[in-house]
Every structure is written in structure tokens, then in C-alpha cells.
Amino acid sequence: MKKSVIFTFFFTLITLQLLAQNELIANIYQRNTISLDGSWKYIIDPYENGYYNYRYQPFDQQESPGNGAFFNNAKPKSPADLVEYDFDQMNDIQVPGDWNSQKKELLYYEGTVWYKKSFDYSKSEKNGRLFVYFEASNYKTEVYFNGKKLGTHIGGFTPFNFEITELVKEEDNFLVVKVDNKRLKEGIPTLNTDWWNYGGLTREVRLVETAKTFIQDYFIQIDPNDAEKITGSINLNGPNSNNQSVEIKIPNLGITKKLKTDQKGQVDFTITTKNITYWSIENPYLYDVSIQTQEDQTTDQIGFRTIRTEGSKILLNNKPIYLKGISIHEESPLKGGRGHSKEDAEKLLTWAQELGCNYVRLAHYPHNEHMVRLADQKGILVWEENPVYWTISWENQNTYENAENQLAELIARDKNRASVIIWSMANETPNSPARNIFLKKLAKYTRDKDPTRLISAALEQKSYKDSKTIRTIDDPFAEVVDVLSFNQYIGWYDGLPEKCETITWKIEQDKPVLISEFGAGAKHGLHGDKNARWTEEFQEDLYIKTIAMIDKIEKVQGFSPWILVDFRSPRRVLPQIQDGWNRKGLIAEDGQRKKAFFILQKFYEWKK
Numbered sequence: 001m002k003k004s005v006i007f008t009f010f011f012t013l014i015t016l017q018l019l020a021q022n023e024l025i026a027n028i029y030q031r032n033t034i035s036l037d038g039s040w041k042y043i044i045d046p047y048e049n050g051y052y053n054y055r056y057q058p059f060d061q062q063e064s065p066g067n068g069a070f071f072n073n074a075k076p077k078s079p080a081d082l083v084e085y086d087f088d089q090m091n092d093i094q095v096p097g098d099w100n101s102q103k104k105e106l107l108y109y110e111g112t113v114w115y116k117k118s119f120d121y122s123k124s125e126k127n128g129r130l131f132v133y134f135e136a137s138n139y140k141t142e143v144y145f146n147g148k149k150l151g152t153h154i155g156g157f158t159p160f161n162f163e164i165t166e167l168v169k170e171e172d173n174f175l176v177v178k179v180d181n182k183r184l185k186e187g188i189p190t191l192n193t194d195w196w197n198y199g200g201l202t203r204e205v206r207l208v209e210t211a212k213t214f215i216q217d218y219f220i221q222i223d224p225n226d227a228e229k230i231t232g233s234i235n236l237n238g239p240n241s242n243n244q245s246v247e248i249k250i251p252n253l254g255i256t257k258k259l260k261t262d263q264k265g266q267v268d269f270t271i272t273t274k275n276i277t278y279w280s281i282e283n284p285y286l287y288d289v290s291i292q293t294q295e296d297q298t299t300d301q302i303g304f305r306t307i308r309t310e311g312s313k314i315l316l317n318n319k320p321i322y323l324k325g326i327s328i329h330e331e332s333p334l335k336g337g338r339g340h341s342k343e344d345a346e347k348l349l350t351w352a353q354e355l356g357c358n359y360v361r362l363a364h365y366p367h368n369e370h371m372v373r374l375a376d377q378k379g380i381l382v383w384e385e386n387p388v389y390w391t392i393s394w395e396n397q398n399t400y401e402n403a404e405n406q407l408a409e410l411i412a413r414d415k416n417r418a419s420v421i422i423w424s425m426a427n428e429t430p431n432s433p434a435r436n437i438f439l440k441k442l443a444k445y446t447r448d449k450d451p452t453r454l455i456s457a458a459l460e461q462k463s464y465k466d467s468k469t470i471r472t473i474d475d476p477f478a479e480v481v482d483v484l485s486f487n488q489y490i491g492w493y494d495g496l497p498e499k500c501e502t503i504t505w506k507i508e509q510d511k512p513v514l515i516s517e518f519g520a521g522a523k524h525g526l527h528g529d530k531n532a533r534w535t536e537e538f539q540e541d542l543y544i545k546t547i548a549m550i551d552k553i554e555k556v557q558g559f560s561p562w563i564l565v566d567f568r569s570p571r572r573v574l575p576q577i578q579d580g581w582n583r584k585g586l587i588a589e590d591g592q593r594k595k596a597f598f599i600l601q602k603f604y605e606w607k608k
């Protein structure tokens, strides 16, 4: 082998190792953090000119990438030096925030944008460690710090972090991030969706300071088989992780327990206790749970509850519950664009509560962490969803791993949230052998990771045998899920609303049933005959007739109509009506309620 080939081989090996991101740090909001939000410099790079050299080889895999590589944040050292970019002369873009709704020229842009942030840093703890934590970035993200590659992240809606302890300096640090939101056939989601592909550093970015050996993660829940036992595990990270003393305290239960980590820096525990105030919709009680080690301390607010199914019932703390839900996309009701803030979450969940909801379906991808934190506080049950949507590349192993990884990151983030009761694997995926293998594997993976929650997926319905009036669920994945959910659009894509009066349902699985979607488009303020599409009256009538139809299905334990607020979708081009918006919202994008809002509200008020 030639020397240069050997070098490239080892260099690639080393870079591949470096690309592994660090395990997620749990409970980011209650750590020592420094925000990197605000103005960043940006370069639009549709040809990925700052990433590939002219032979289309990535600069970050070259021995000497030179001045062409944007991650070097290069500056000419003398007037003779050739540098064909300059971050510091570029315009600002705000982080967090999608680029589409910040810059006119980026409204429909799908491709690469480079971000750069410079900062000084003074250590608050001498022996501490430093990480950079991204709450989300859509879709493929390459992260570089002070000219070194930290790694790559794939997936637009889940958090990731990298350690920068050894790289950080007191002055002139620069973090360069390449974000590419090109849709990909083999991606999760794939090319085809019904929502806007917002690109960029869409959620917060922060530095996280930790002790040298710190509390990386913990999972603390009620034992699904014994509601008087709190079980959990705690993981430390650092040189002193093994055989370390750990103390867990839940003051309001009078619990103080001293533990010791094993050789892997982990400790599993079970605490038996009576008199737990269970987290519920009426009383979303959260306990302060604190974990202390010699070097580190963290506190979280955790609710304890059980969730399980029995026949066709869903039992919250052993009592049947009817899920009065609504589906929600993560768009900012205040500013438009991708939502990310606590205020966005507050507004969306307040609207859901005004409708009378005790449950929300966060479609079709993981929403920001504020949503589930607030749902915990407000007593709203949550369905969280992986972006396995419509027809993805079922046979591609990388696609599977990507789906599993996105779900793993979501579970890592939200596994201590009492509000989250359902992990949804997918939405409206067509039945095929490859799809069934894919989804079964994903469900098994999820169950192994988290045995304390229910598994579902938004499936599709079909005619029972050849009947014109009887509908059923005939899908092998229905055997796998705990909760049988499906979307149906009788009255909108399938006849007119009065068709609901002619349809009955034969659901044979002995499982609780949720209708994960139904709906109709209506332009707020457009009034007319109830048979005229796009009028508020049409949508209102569809709600009346659909609710009457599904309330007769015995096994139905709730539903989440499509959708709380009108949302942007490039598929929706009808002038004067859609203009780029999916109009199935009960609320228009400017906050105005449509007539159907009040129909659903009335039903939820009445329904026990």
C-alpha cells in the first residue's frame, strides 16, 4: 500500500471514532449551563463548497484541509493569503430558530447553511468538564470546535451533545456548525411529508458545565408491577464512576437512600414506600428527586404514576381513562415557524386545555422538551412520535438504525416524564413484509429500553372483507402495539360527512382503540353551506358526524383530531384557501377559533 493510502485509511479510522457523539446528559434545564443563543454568523452554501474540495472529498477528512474548509474559520494571515469566505463579515441569524421564517431568501431553501459563533470562556470549576449541547438541529449536522471536528448528528428533532473540555480556550473559541436539511429518500422522515421542512439550529444551544465525574443519566419510575415500589438506575460518567457513593433523596416521601455504583458506574435500586401521591390529570403532583454524589448534584421534578392496558381499557393509576385529545404540530403560535420556546409550549397546551383536552398527540416527530415538561406540570397526557412517516426505505439497514437512534434519543430525554404515556413508532405506514420486520424490531427495542410505557403507531383502516359499510383494522402490526390507533378521514378524503352515518366498525383485537386523526380543511372566516368544502360549516358538520360515529365504537378510549392549529405545508397550494397552509386546524394561524373548535369542546365537556 502506498503511504498516502495507509495514511488516509488510519485517518478515516480515527475520524470515525471521533464522530461518535457523547451520551446524552439528562436534565439539561437544571444543570450549570451557558446559553449560546442569540446572533450567529451564517453562510448559505448550496454547493457545500465549504465542506468538499474540488474533487468532492470532504475537507474534514483531509490531512491538511487548508483555507477552503469553512470549519477552520480561516482569516488571511497576510495580504497574499487566499481565503474565499469570512464568517465575520456575514449577516446574523438568530439561534434558536429555523432559517426559513427568518430570511426571505431561505423560505423554501433545502440544503446547507453554515453557522458560526465565537465566544470567550472562563471555567467556573477547576477540574470540571464542558460539553456543547444542541436541543435539535434539522437535519444532518456536522459540528466543529476551534477547527476540530466533534461529530455528526442525524435527525432533526432530538438532542445531542459533545465534550469540548480539552479544546476550549479562555478567548476566541469558535463553534462552526454545518446544518443540511436536504430531504433524503433513505432519511427519517423521507422525501415525502405533509409539513414544512424547517432547517437550521431550531432549538437552543448551550454549554454545559459538569464535575469531572458527573451524573450522566437516571431513570426513576414506579415499578410497573408494583405501585408501591420506586425503581430506577443512575449512571455516572468520569474517572471516579466506579464504586462511588450515590445518595438519592425524595424529601416529600421521607426517602434518603445511600447507594454504591458498580464497575460500570451504574447503580440500580428499588425503594418500597407507601403513601405515594400519584401523578394524575386532576393532581399532577411532582416530587423533588435529588441525586448527590461526592462531586455532583442534580434535582429533577418527577411524577409517579402507572399506565397499563386491560382488555380494551387504558388504566392510569389502575383507573380507566378516556383520552380527550388533539394532535399538534410544533409550530410557534406566537411568531410562526418552528416552535421551540417555553412560551410556544405554554400557548399550545393552554389552547388544548381550553378545548377540554387531557391528552395531546405530539405529531409527527419529537417536539421540544418544554412541551413535555409543561405537560408534566399541567397534568396532560402525551403521545410522542418517531418521524417514521408514510413510505420510508424499509429495507435499508441505515434507515432502520437512524429510526432507532432518533427514538433512543427521545426516550433518553423524556423517560422521566410522567405525562408521556405512549411511544408511537410510526404514522400511516403501508403494510409490507419489510415494513413489518422494521416496525416490530423498533417496538421490541423500545420495550426493552422502557417497559413502563405503552407502544402504539398511527395505523390505517380498511373495509371489512368486501363490505361497503363496515370498516376494520387489518394490519399485522396491530398485534404488536399495546394501543390500537388509526387515522381515518371519512367525510373528507373519503366521501362527504354524511358518510359517517352509514359506517360501522368491526374491530376484532382485544385492545384499547384510539382514533389518532380525523379532520377537514376550513378557512377561518369562510362561511357557507355545510356541503361546501373549506367552509367552517363543513368542518363543523364533519366533527359532529365523526364524533357521533366514533362514540359508538365500544373499544374507543379516546381520540386526537387533526389538528389544533393550521400549519405550513408545501403540499397545500390552493390559492385564497390554503396558500401553503394545511387548513385542518381548529384554530387559524392567527389564533382565531373556527366553529368546529366549539363542537369538540362541547363533546369533551360532556364526555366522562
Ligand code: GCB
Pocket: 194, 364, 427, 428, 487, 517, 562, 582, 584
Ligand atoms: C394524514 C397525515 C397527516 C396529514 C393529514 C392531512 O393522514 O397523518 O400528516 O397532515 O393526513 O391533512 O391530510
